[in-house]
Amino acid sequence: MSHALILNLGIRNFSSLALKLFWVVLFSIPIAALLIFYILQVNFLTEEIYFLQSYEKKVNQLSGENETLKVNFSKLNSLTRIENYLSNQSFEKVSGVKYIRILESSVAASR
DSSP: HHHHHHHHHHHHHHHHHHHHHHHHHHHHHHHHHHHHHHHHHHHHHHHHHHEEEHHHHHHHHHHHHHHHHHHHHHHHHHHHHHHHHHTTTTTTOOOOOOOOOOOOOOHOOOO
16 A cells, blocks of 8 residues: 555656646747747847948938039039030120220219
């Protein structure tokens, strides 16, 4: 009878230990899966933020280059237009400057 009691207590302790182990494994698997999922999500979010910042830097750089190109284009375009306008008009090159003398007795000088 003593052997049966010891064997019965051993089985009861073993089943209690197996049941505890079962519950620990049952709860640790979803927790581990959620932890892995969290780590992957944080990694993905960090990667997206890094790419977003690099794209913003690139956009700012390209915007600056675009402004420089606009200014250069407007300078070149305005000079080309002025040269074309002047070449189409019948202007003559100035050879000398002559001033008109206005006497004080004239109407224009009385102002």
